[in-house]
Amino acid sequence: MEEEDFIDPKNLPIYKKGKEIFEVVHQICELIPDDNEILQHTKEHMLADAAMLTVKVAGAEGGGLYDLKMENATIIRKAARDLLVQNHSLEAFGFKEVAYFQIVRDLIEEYRLLFIDWVAGFDQWDYIIDRWGLFNPPGIGPFDKDTDDDVPFDPNDFLE
Template structure:
């Protein structure tokens, strides 16, 4: 069971998403947070399956994850989609932006120009 690992991942990825300006990086962190939270949700079943006597208290954790989910949805909605670099894998592009939006060379030029900018 990776309960503590998932909790640490959530904390680290929230910090990581807050530390950057780029939409695609924020969304990537958000996806990792979502996965870790879902893993926490289902890990309660493992406790019951392995016969832990206090697994009934896991419902508290599930309730807290649900409260977190509601806050998470609002947080993600505030990500600014105007600050992005095209995700060549197509997973974390802002709505309406495809992988062929910017030529590869233009993307790297954009990165070079912003190298000194603080995020």
């Protein structure tokens, strides 16, 4: 990745929205009683999931390859969906302030829309073949021939 191509992830709308979600989740988690072990466990999961919404954006932006970006995007999607489900755990185990979680749900919907645009902007031509077959650009398969295999390479050319 060229230096002029570098985008600071902190300037991206999706990163900023992820940070906002983390801050709101953190505030809600501060309301969870310390003496409720199950809710404390839920709190840990919520904070970890909320943190993924920024951490993995930064990771995706740091590595230019399509498959790495898609892998990070998958982790983000899972974390956001898991975060939505935590509302049910909070309610089931007696959290009194569960109504505040609607704020998180609304923010995640805004995040989801930013996520769609962000993923659509991934460069599908900046890839290596994912031999596991999960994160290849459209039209590329795990058994395709890698055109880089045809490029002659002699490591001694670089050691002299």
